[in-house]
Amino acid sequence: MQKQLKPTFKMYILIAILCFVFAELQTAATETDTTQIIEIGGIKQYISISGEAPGKPVLFYLHGGPGTAVSAHKDVVTGELEKYFTVVHWDQRGSGKTLKQNETAPPPTFDQMNKDAEEILHFICKRFTTDKIIVLANSWGTLPALHLAQYYPEKIRALIAVSPVVSNLRSQQTTLELLQHYFNMQENGKAIQQLAAVKVPYSGAEQMLIQYRWESVYNGELMSDDQFDQLLGYFQHWEKMWFPLYSELYKSDLETSSGSIKCPVYFIVGKKDLTTYFKIxxxxxxxxxAPEKKLFWLEDVGHNIPGFATDKMQKTIISDIVPRLNLSGTNK
Structure with missing residues (x-):
């Protein structure tokens, strides 16, 4: 009769190590988390790719700003979406890790950003051997995203526009008038005085911040003088790179230039958004x-949905938009 071997402590340790390694190999086989530096528009640009399983449909995220890349905290912004998609984040020209690769590059133009977005779209389709992708864009990012949807609808399974910029000029004019009327009724002398100095189009970043300050107060979020001064330093630094492009946005009005899009379109909008005025x-x-469209409202939410209401944004996409996309689980 063969003698039965009793497991020793070392054997238990070896089994545990083998199980751990096997689990890690399984995870590596089903998860994607990688970064790349690629040549786009004649410069090196940064992308990150994340997802829980290869072969999932591809979702391309276009961040807002301009100039505020979110790839450094992508797990917060799109982490839940990685269960359903392979998510591609791109640090746009002049932003995040793309800026670090090209610190001496000239300030971007609207036309150049659109061309960059086109190149990235073609790169993603080739990289994942897919005919169509989903585009998720926030605020400023909705402008290059809408450009893609207009000129390459055959490559866009759906456009999800969060806080879209329809008309910078009309939004700011409408909001300024609303705020001036409201604070006059409230007899708030400080607000009345500061808002009287704001002219649309803005002449600089300080006027932008003044209006944003009183938008925040109107929506119930106080901003102290110290907070204003701290933000002003950031906005003045931002202004050096981005104000020329930002000024270009005043020439854009989607109601007169983008009346038809040949792919499904979904809007996610905050009911308290005064930055891109929600009624406009x-x-x-x-x-x-559009072939299909739907507007999703988020209650008690302002403009910066990925920053302050990312859970609501992702839940809306997963619960209400994913079922409409008829996804097969592959990237084809």
Whole structure:
């Protein structure tokens, strides 16, 4: 009769190590988390790719700003979406890790950013051997995203526009008038005095911040003088790179330039968004022609949805938009 071997402590340790290694190999086989530096628009640009399983449909995230890349905290912004998609984040020209690769590059133009987005779109389709991708864009990022949807609808399974910029000029004018009326009624002398100095189009970053300050107060979020001064330093630094491009946005009005898009379009909008005034967004949405479209409202939410309401944004996409996309689980 063969003698039965009793497991020793060392054998238990070896089994535990083998199990751990096997689990790690399984995870490596089913998860994607990588970064790349690629040549786009004649410069080196940074992308990151994340997802829980290869072969999932590809979702391309276009961040806002301009100039505020989110790839450094992508797990917060799109972490839940990685269960359903392979998520590609791109640090746009002049932003994040792309800026670190090209610190002496000239300030971007609107036309150049659109061309960069086109190159990235073609790169993603080739990289993942896919015919169509989902585009998720926030604020400023909705402008290059809408450009892609207009010129390459055959490559866009759906456009999800969060806090879209319909008309910078009309939004700011409408909001300024609303704030001036409100604070006059409130007899708030400080707000009245500061808002009287704001002119649309803005002449600089300080006027932008003044209006944003009183938008925040109107929505119930106080901003102290110290907080204002700290933010002003950031906005003045941002202004050096981005204000020329930001000024270009005043020439853009989607209601007169983008009446029809030949791919499904979904808007996610905050009911308290005064930065891209929500009623102007709503008006454009109902005029927009698309094969399928739907507007999703987020209650008690302002403009910066990925920053302050990312859970609501991702839940809306997963619960209400994913079922509409008829995804097969592959990237084809």
């Amino acid at each position: 967004t709503e008006s454009y949405f109902y005029k927009l022609e």
